[in-house]
Amino acid sequence: MAIVKIKKLNQSSKIPLQKYVSDAGFDLFADNDYVIQSFDSCLVKTGIAIKLPSGYEAQIRPRSGLALKNKITVLNSPGTIDEAFTGEIGVILINFGKKDYHVVKDDRIAQIVFKKTNYIEFKEVDSLEETSRNNNGFGSSGK
Numbered sequence: 001m002a003i004v005k006i007k008k009l010n011q012s013s014k015i016p017l018q019k020y021v022s023d024a025g026f027d028l029f030a031d032n033d034y035v036i037q038s039f040d041s042c043l044v045k046t047g048i049a050i051k052l053p054s055g056y057e058a059q060i061r062p063r064s065g066l067a068l069k070n071k072i073t074v075l076n077s078p079g080t081i082d083e084a085f086t087g088e089i090g091v092i093l094i095n096f097g098k099k100d101y102h103v104v105k106d107d108r109i110a111q112i113v114f115k116k117t118n119y120i121e122f123k124e125v126d127s128l129e130e131t132s133r134n135n136n137g138f139g140s141s142g143k
Contacts, residue, residue, distance in 0.1 A: 004058075004114065005051040009088055012105075013047030016112055025061060025111030028091060034103040036095040041075050044109050046089045050081070052114070057082060059113045060091055066109070071097035074110050083117070 006015060009031075016026035031047030052058060060079035066072045075092040091110045095101045103109060 002053045002056060002114065004053065004056075007049045008047065009049060010047045014106060015048065025113045027063070027108040028060070028089065028110045028112055030103045030105055030107045030109050033105055036072070036093055036101045036103065038095055038098055038100055041092055041094040042103075043090045044093050044103055046091065046109075049086055049088050051086050052081070052083045054083065055116055055119075057115055057117050059115060060089070061111050061113060063108060063111055070101055071095060072101055078113075081112075 008015070013031050014029040016028055018026045028046050031045045034042050034044055036042040050058065058081035060074055060077070060081065062073040062077055072093055072095055075094040079092065081089065089112075093103070093109060
């Protein structure tokens with residue numbers, strides 16, 4: 001099991017919560033109240049910082065209920081937290097709804113998922129192997 005070190009930046013900040021043991025993501029909580037105006041975005045702070053274990057990244061993803069019911073989602077989804085970043089976690093939320101949305105302190109605003117990273121090395125070549133797909137993209141496989 002990998003261990004993620006976590007630091008509360010405020011005594012009242014909440015540690016991410018896994019609602020069910022089998023859930024892939026942990027809920028992140030707002031550390032203050034915010035108003036996200038209709039068709040605008042806002043950086044919502046969580047009041048926590050983490051230190052990831054070597055070979056891991058964290059991804060910030062939307063909460064499906066928040067998106068469906070309120071048209072609130074993570075703007076740069078998924079947001080990536082790299083292994084070396086140890087600053088406060090902030091979530092860029094965007095409001096696609098017609099009304100302003102009020103985030104209240106301790107609201108569940110997003111989820112964080114932890115993934116192993118693959119270290120990649122590029123090798124420049126003059127050509128690539130032919131495949132059945134080649135250059136076909138952007139809907140070429142049908143609906």
